[in-house]
Amino acid sequence: MSDRSKKFREIDDLIFGHFDHSLTEQQECELAHHLKKCPETRARFCTQMRMEGRLHSLGRDGFLSPPALPLSCEAEAFASDNMHEVTPASKVSHKLRVPTAITSWVVAATAILLLTSWSLWPSGVSAASVLEQAKQAAQEILDRTYRVTLINPQDQTVKQELTLDVRGASQFVIRPLDGSYIMGSDGSEFWVTRPNGPVWVTNNFRSLAPTLRRRIPNRRILGFATSPNEPLLLEISGLIALIERNYEIELVNAPGSPEHHIRATLRSAKSNLPQTIELWADPETGIVGKAVTHWPNQSSRALELVQSEPLHEDWLQHSHHA
Structure with missing residues (x-):
């Protein structure tokens, strides 16, 4: 069992104990600490609170009550004799339960306030589930147009902005804002x-003669597009696969945000991979609306979804732009 799984199993035990009133005062305080610090703990607490509410409603309506059995004469007499008996021990036990009950109410009130102020997503949402939904959405063959921004760490005032049209995986058209060139790929050939x-058309631009390769405008962008480890976001499903292999993920939704926000942090330093990758996905469709990669040299590359309108049938073919 991973440390993460063990941690959340212990937290689940605290949550269950809170609702069946079996926690000590110290355990209630520990649960309150987790609720304050951890969004996933708050989501788990919210789920259990809803379940407890449903069970309470079922019990109130009689659906969970066992069938009533008539009492025997002896049992009836015994119940009558003992109805008003209160032993000293039970009084002591009641007094001991008061601080724990008060703490339990404090934890419940704290949880409700946190759940309200943090604007929780529906129960069951986690970083893994959001990433899986985004992966499924990225596998759909749709035409999408993005705005790509490349920021130079040496000069923050100089940045490149490009328009990127994508159809499924490995099919794209890149256009700088100044319209100085167009480059793309139909999935088998690259053209500029x-x-x-x-x-210029080639199935491997890296094999071109250096003199010809230098004539390709901003060939660094084409290098991004053809590198298996370069998440320029030309293929969202490939980017997500990269995250699953090399990154730890967490859900960092901001209060009131209409999107799911995932932050992926590199497990071990690698020069050819970004240190962190951030994704913002639509909670209904799973479509990634924005992604940003942060690199060791302080550079960053951002991609934002502009539209999902169908492109011209031949838009990805070089003949359309000749």
């Missing part, structure tokens, strides 16, 4: 062209 200029 300038306005009113020729079209």
